[in-house]
Amino acid sequence: MFKSLHIDPDKCTGCLQCELACSLEHTGEFNPARSRIRIFEFEHGLRNVPYTCTQCDEAWCMQACPVSAIDIDTSTGAKDVAESVCVGCKACVSACPFGTINFNPDSGKVDKCDLCGGDPKCAEACPTDAIIYGDADWSGLDKMRRSAAMTQIGR
Amino acid sequence: MGWQKKILRVDLTAGTCVAEPLNMDWANQYVGARGLATRYLMEGMDPAADALSPENNLIFANGPLGGTMASTSGRYVVVTKGPLTGAVACSNSGGKFGAELKFAGYDLLIVTGKSEEPVYLLIEDDDVSIKSAAHLWGKTVWKTEETLKAQHHSEDMKVASIGVAGEQGVYYACIVNDLHRAAGRSGVGAVMGSKGLKAIAVRGSRGIRVDDPKRFMQVVKEKNAKLWIDPSRKGLTKTGTLAMIDVMQSFGGLPTNNFKDVQFDGVGKINHKAVTTKDRNGHQNLITNKACFGCTIACGRIAHVDKDHFTVSNRKEYWHASGGLEYETAFAFGPVVGVDDVNALTFANYLMNEHGMDPISFGVTLAAAMELYEMGVLTLEQTDGIPLTFGNAEALTVMAEKTGKFEGFGQELALGSKRLCEKYGHPELAMVVKGQEFAGYDSRAMQGMGLGYATGNRGACHLRHDTFTQDFEDIGTTGKAEACKTSQDDVSAIDSVGICLFTASAWDLGDLADQLDAACEGEWTAERLRESGERTWNLERLFNMKAGLTMADDTLPPRMLNDPVKTGTAKGNVNELDVMLPEYYSLREWSESGVPTDAVLKRLDLGAFSL
Numbered sequence: 001m002f003k004s005l006h007i008d009p010d011k012c013t014g015c016l017q018c019e020l021a022c023s024l025e026h027t028g029e030f031n032p033a034r035s036r037i038r039i040f041e042f043e044h045g046l047r048n049v050p051y052t053c054t055q056c057d058e059a060w061c062m063q064a065c066p067v068s069a070i071d072i073d074t075s076t077g078a079k080d081v082a083e084s085v086c087v088g089c090k091a092c093v094s095a096c097p098f099g100t101i102n103f104n105p106d107s108g109k110v111d112k113c114d115l116c117g118g119d120p121k122c123a124e125a126c127p128t129d130a131i132i133y134g135d136a137d138w139s140g141l142d143k144m145r146r147s148a149a150m151t152q153i154g155r
Numbered sequence: 156m157g158w159q160k161k162i163l164r165v166d167l168t169a170g171t172c173v174a175e176p177l178n179m180d181w182a183n184q185y186v187g188a189r190g191l192a193t194r195y196l197m198e199g200m201d202p203a204a205d206a207l208s209p210e211n212n213l214i215f216a217n218g219p220l221g222g223t224m225a226s227t228s229g230r231y232v233v234v235t236k237g238p239l240t241g242a243v244a245c246s247n248s249g250g251k252f253g254a255e256l257k258f259a260g261y262d263l264l265i266v267t268g269k270s271e272e273p274v275y276l277l278i279e280d281d282d283v284s285i286k287s288a289a290h291l292w293g294k295t296v297w298k299t300e301e302t303l304k305a306q307h308h309s310e311d312m313k314v315a316s317i318g319v320a321g322e323q324g325v326y327y328a329c330i331v332n333d334l335h336r337a338a339g340r341s342g343v344g345a346v347m348g349s350k351g352l353k354a355i356a357v358r359g360s361r362g363i364r365v366d367d368p369k370r371f372m373q374v375v376k377e378k379n380a381k382l383w384i385d386p387s388r389k390g391l392t393k394t395g396t397l398a399m400i401d402v403m404q405s406f407g408g409l410p411t412n413n414f415k416d417v418q419f420d421g422v423g424k425i426n427h428k429a430v431t432t433k434d435r436n437g438h439q440n441l442i443t444n445k446a447c448f449g450c451t452i453a454c455g456r457i458a459h460v461d462k463d464h465f466t467v468s469n470r471k472e473y474w475h476a477s478g479g480l481e482y483e484t485a486f487a488f489g490p491v492v493g494v495d496d497v498n499a500l501t502f503a504n505y506l507m508n509e510h511g512m513d514p515i516s517f518g519v520t521l522a523a524a525m526e527l528y529e530m531g532v533l534t535l536e537q538t539d540g541i542p543l544t545f546g547n548a549e550a551l552t553v554m555a556e557k558t559g560k561f562e563g564f565g566q567e568l569a570l571g572s573k574r575l576c577e578k579y580g581h582p583e584l585a586m587v588v589k590g591q592e593f594a595g596y597d598s599r600a601m602q603g604m605g606l607g608y609a610t611g612n613r614g615a616c617h618l619r620h621d622t623f624t625q626d627f628e629d630i631g632t633t634g635k636a637e638a639c640k641t642s643q644d645d646v647s648a649i650d651s652v653g654i655c656l657f658t659a660s661a662w663d664l665g666d667l668a669d670q671l672d673a674a675c676e677g678e679w680t681a682e683r684l685r686e687s688g689e690r691t692w693n694l695e696r697l698f699n700m701k702a703g704l705t706m707a708d709d710t711l712p713p714r715m716l717n718d719p720v721k722t723g724t725a726k727g728n729v730n731e732l733d734v735m736l737p738e739y740y741s742l743r744e745w746s747e748s749g750v751p752t753d754a755v756l757k758r759l760d761l762g763a764f765s766l
Contacts, residue, residue, distance in 0.1 A: 013453035015446035016251075020224045024372070029362025030223050031258060040310075044334050045445040046457050046476040106360075125224070127383065127451040 002077045004136040005113075005120060007050050011130035014039055014048030021125035025116055027106075034104065036113040037122045037131075050131055052122070053100040053113040055079055061112065064095030077136070078115040086110055156364040157219030157674035158182055162195075163261045163283060165276060167350050168209060168268030172276075172283040177262050183677060184760065186684070187218030187262065189245050190651035190691035192234035195265060196243070197694060197764065202701035206238040206342070207324060207349040209269035215256060215315075215355070216263045218653020222254040222363045222449070224375050225670050226382055227655035229254045229448025236702065237341030238349075239326045239516065239571055240589045240614040243698045246329065246343045247618070247650060248315075249447030249455075250336030255313035258359030270351035275303070275316075278357045288353035293319060295559075296331040296511045303356045316354035317344040318511035323561040324348060325569040327516030327592075335478030335508040336447065336455075341591060341613050342571075344511050371673035378666050379451055387660035391454040392444060394427040396482035399595075400489075401426050406627065407723010408600030410593065411490040412545045413522035414586045414714055417597045417723050421495025425485050429497055430456075436463055440497055442476055452657055456481060460505070464498040466552050477505055483617075486595030487518025488555075492525060493545030503555045510559025516571055519592035521554055523572040523584050524564075532579050539563040583713050589614035589704065598711055598730040599720040601626035603635040605730035606739060609709045610639070612695035618656060619646055630725040636738035647695075648688030690759040693743075693751050697764045706749035709736060 019035035027034050037052035059079045062070040069085035070092065072078070081101075086109040092101050093110060101112040113120075115133075123133040160177045178195075185191040192214040204210035214234045221228050231253025237244030256264060259278050266276075273288040291299050300314040315332035321344030328344030329337045338344075347353075365371045382388050390398060403409035404422045411419040423429060430440040438461040446453035458479025460467050467473040480488075480500055484507070488500040507514045521543075527533045528543035535542065539557070541550050541564070557565030567575060572585035572592055586593045591614025598605030603622025608615040621642040622635060645664060649656055652667050664681035671679040699708075710716075715730045740747060744755035756762050 013444060013446035013450075015450050015453060016448055017224060017226075017451065020449065023362065024224065024368065027362055028368065029364050031360065031362030032254075033258060033358075033360035034362065043475055044457065044477040045455070046442060048445070127379070128453075 002136040003118075003133055004055065004077075004139055005052065005115070005123060006132050006134050006139050006142070008130050008142070009047060009049040011128045012039065012048040012050055013128055014041055014045060015127065017125040017127060018050060018122035018131055021121035025121045026111070034106070034111070036111055051100065053079070054098065055113070055115070060095040060097060061092035061101045064091045066091060073114065073117070076115045076118045079112065080114045081110055081112055083107065083109050156366055156676070157223070157671065158187065158262050159257055159260050159361065159363065160262070161260050162263040162265060163278070165264065165266045165283070165285065166268045167266060167270040167274065167285065167352060170270075170285055172285065174261070174281070182219070184687065185691060186648065186651040186687050188216045188221070188230070188232045188651045188653045189234065189647060190687060190694075192216035192232060192263060193243065193245070193691055193694050193698065195263060196234050197698055199265065199267065200236070202236065202698045203703060204236065206236040206241065206346060209267075209350070211236050211346055211349070213266040213343070213346050213350060213352075214263060215253070217253055217257040218651055219675050220670060221653035222257040223365060223674060224372070224449065225654055226379050226451040227447065227449060227658055228653060229450060230653055230655050231256065232650065233330055233338040233343045235343055235346045237343065237591075237613060238324070238345045239342040240591050241702055242589050242613055242704055243695045244341035244343050244613055245650070245695075246338035246340045248330070248332055248336050248338040249450070249655065250333030251448045252313040252315045252332035252336070252357065254448040255357045255359050257363060258361055259357050260359065260361040264355070266350060266352060269349065273351050273353050275354040275356060276352065277307070278355065280359060280361055291353045292322065295319070295509045297334060297509050299354050300334060303354060307356065309358060312356050312358050314354055314356050316511070317347050318509065318559060319561055320510050320512045320559050320569070321345055321348035322353070323569070325512060325558060325561065326571040326574065327513040327520070329511050329513045331508055331511045337508065337511070337513070339513045340515065340616065365674040366676055367673050371670070374669050374673045378662060378670060381666065382451060382658055382661040385661035388452055391452050391657055395444065395454045395456045397427045397430065397456070397480055397485055399482040400485055403595065406600065407720070407725060408597040409490050410486065410586070410595055410597050412493050413491060413519070413526045413584065414593070414597065417600055417720050419490035419493075422490070424495040425480070425489045425497050425500055430458065430480065434461065436461055440501060441479055447655070450655065452655070454481070454657060458501050460502045461498050464502070465549070466499060466502040473502065473505060478508055480504060483595055484514045487514045488551055491518050491522045491595070492551055494548045494551050495546070496548040499548035499552050502552050506552070506555040506559055510556075512559055515594055516592040517555060517558060517568070519586050520568050520570075520572045520575060521551065523576050523586065524568060525550070526584050527576070527579050527581060532581065537564060537567075586712055586714070587615055588711060589708050591615045597720065598715040599728050600630065600723055600725040602630065602632045602730060602735065603639055605711055605715060605732060606635055606639045606735045607643070609711050609732055609736065610643075610739060612692065612699060619643060621646060621659065630728060632731050632734050636735045636742055640739060640742045643692055644685055644688035646688070647691040648684040651687060651691060652684070686759070690761060693755065693759055693761055694764065696751060697761065697766065700750065700766055709749060
C-alpha cells in the first residue's frame with residue numbers, strides 16, 4: 001500500500017512546526033531555510049499553504065537527472081536523491097514543474113522530500129492535521145466528500 | 156546550545172556592523188530575550204540619557220528556545236529606554252521576524268547611535284549592511300515591507316519597520332513585523348525613528364542546534380501534548396483573547412468612556428459572537444485564526460472590514476484581510492472610547508498596524524481627549540472639526556489616521572494621555588502609570604491588577620504580572636502583593652526564555668526548565684528560572700531608578716484611588732494601593748521607599764548596580 005502526504009491548506013495556521021521538524025530530521029538543526037516542505041503565506045496571513053513534493057509517478061526530476069542520482073524508494077514510492085551521486089547540476093530543479101526540488105548551497109547538492117523513509121516528520125509535527133500521511137488511493141476522497149456535501153444546499 | 160552564541164552590534168553613527176560572541180556569563184544569569192537584553196542595555200547606555208537621543212540603545216533579542224520546536228518559539232523582544240515612560244521599555248512581538256533574526260545567526264541585535272540620513276538594515280546571515288532608506292522614508296509599514304521584498308526579490312524576507320508615526324516620534328509608535336505583529340508598547344518605534352532606522356530586513360539560513368536533540372524532541376512532544384489539551388489553549392485557538400470582553404463586562408471591570416465606567420452597553424456588538432455572526436449585509440468580520448512562528452495555539456485573528464462600511468467604501472486598498480480584533484484592541488477602540496461599531500474598530504486596528512502605533516495607548520489617549528472635549532476644554536476648532544464625543548466611530552478612525560500620518564489634531568494625540576492632559580491643564584484625566592496607558596482592566600475592580608500596573612517597570616501593563624485568578628476570586632487586597640510579586644518574577648523568566656506568555660495556563664516554570672535543560676548546556680530548573688526572573692525584575696527597577704524614577708512613580712491616577720467604581724462585582728471600591736504597596740516592597744526586600752536593599756542585590760548578584 002502506497003501512502004502519500006495529504007495537505008489541506010484550509011487547516012493550516014502557518015505555525016511552521018512542519019518546517020522545523022523537517023529541517024531537524026534532515027540537517028540535525030532547526031532551520032526552515034533547509035526544510036523540504038514550505039508554508040507560503042498570502043494576503044496578510046489569510047491563507048497559509050503547505051507545499052512539498054507530490055512524488056510524481058513519472059517524476060520529471062528523475063528523468064532529467066543526467067547521472068541517475070534520483071531513484072524510487074520502493075517501500076514508500078518516494079523519489080530519493082543519492083547525495084553521493086548528485087553533481088549539483090540543478091537540471092532537476094529546472095525540470096520540476098512545482099519547484100519542490102531545490103539546490104542546497106550548504107551541501108552543493110539538491111534536496112527534496114523523501115517522506116522520511118515512511119515516517120514523515122512534518123505530518124507528525126502538524127498540530128491541526130493540515131498535513132497527514134495516509135493511503136495514496138484516498139487522497140482525493142475528503143475533497144470529494146466536501147464537494148458532495150455542498151450539493152445538498154439546493155434541496 | 157539553544158543560543159546561537161553570537162550577537163550583532165550596529166553603530167549607526169559610525170556606520171559599522173560587527174558580530175561578537177554572546178556573553179555566556181550573562182546568558183547563564185539572564186537566560187535570553189528580556190533579561191539578557193536588559194543586561195546589555197544596562198551596560199550599553201546611561202539610563203539617564205534621553206530616550207530619543209543617539210545615546211539610547213535599541214536591542215532586538217531572542218531567547219534560547221527561540222526558533223526551536225518548543226511551541227510559541229517565535230517571540231522576540233525589543234528592549235530600550237521608552238520615550239513614553241522614561242523607563243525601561245520591553246516590548247514583545249510574535250510573527251516570524253524574531254526567529255528569522257536568530258536563523259541569521261544572532262541572539263541579539265544591538266543598534267546604537269544615529270544615522271544622519273534614513274537607513275535600513277539588511278541582514279543575510281553574515282552579510283550585514285546599512286543601506287539608504289531614502290525611498291522608504293514617509294512610507295507606511297505595509298508599503299515598506301512590500302517595497303523591500305520586491306527590491307530584494309525575496310517574498311521570504313522578514314521585515315520589521317516603522318511607519319510615519321515612528322519617524323515623527325509619536326510617543327507610542329511601535330515596531331511592526333510581518334504586517335500585523337508588533338512590539339507594541341512604550342514607544343519603541345519612536346526610538347527606532349529617532350535613530351533614522353526605517354526597517355530591518357532579514358533572511359537567515361543558520362540552523363539552531365540543541366544540546367540533546369533526541370531528548371529535546373521527547374520533551375517537546377510531551378509539553379506540546381500538555382498544551383494541546385489545556386482548556387485555555389483551546390479557548391485561545393477558538394476565540395483568541397476577545398472572549399475576555401464578555402468576562403470583563405459581566406465582572407464589571409471593562410474600562411468604559413475613559414475609565415469613568417466599568418461596563419459598556421455596546422459589548423454585544425463587538426464581542427466574539429458579533430465577529431463570528433453575519434451582519435445584515437451578509438458580512439462576517441472574523442475569517443480565520445493565524446499562528447505566529449512555531450506556535451501550536453494560533454490565537455491570532457484574521458478579519459476584514461465590510462466593503463460597504465463608511466471607512467472603506469471608497470478605499471479599495473483596505474478590502475483585503477488582515478489582523479483582526481483581540482481583547483486589548485477591542486477595548487481600546489471600543490468601550491474606552493464608547494464605540495460599538497465593529498467595522499470601525501477593525502479598521503482602526505488596520506490603521507495601527509499600517510502606520511505603526513500602539514492601539515492601547517492610542518485608544519486611551521483618544522479617550523482622554525474625548526473627556527477633555529466633553530468638558531469643553533477642547534473644542535471643534537482644535538479637533539479639526541471632528542466632534543470628539545464618546546461613541547463617535549468616525550472620530551476614532553479619522554483620528555487614528557491623522558495620528559498615524561502625524562497630521563492636524565493627530566499631532567496632539569501623538570503626545571499620549573499624560574502629556575496631552577498636562578498640556579490642557581487636567582493631568583488627572585490621564586489613565587496612565589509612568590506615562591503609559593492602562594490596558595483593559597480596571598484597577599478598582601481588580602486590586603492585584605492595580606498593584607501590577609503601579610509597580611510595572613514599563614508603566615501600566617497587563618503583561619508583567621498575572622493576578623487574574625486571585626482578582627476574579629476576591630475583590631479585596633488580601634494576598635495580592637504576594638501574587639503580584641511572584642508572578643512578576645515568573646513572567647520575567649518566561650519572557651526571557653523566548654516563548655509566549657499564553658503557554659502559562661498549561662506550562663509552569665518547570666515545564667520551561669525541562670525544555671531548556673534538553674536544549675542548553677548546564678542544569679535548568681524552575682528555581683533557577685524564578686531566580687533569574689527576580690534578577691531581571693530588580694535590574695529593570697535599578698535601570699528606572701538610575702533614570703530618575705522613584706516610589707512616587709509607583710502610583711495610580713486619582714480616579715482609581717478616590718472615585719468608587721459605580722457598578723459591577725466591586726461596586727463602591729477604589730484601589731487600595733496604600734495597603735498593598737508597603738507589603739509588596741517588603742516582599743521584594745526593598746526599602747520603605749522602594750529601593751532594592753543591598754541584601755537582595757547581593758543575593759541576586761546585582762551588587763555592582765547598587766544605587
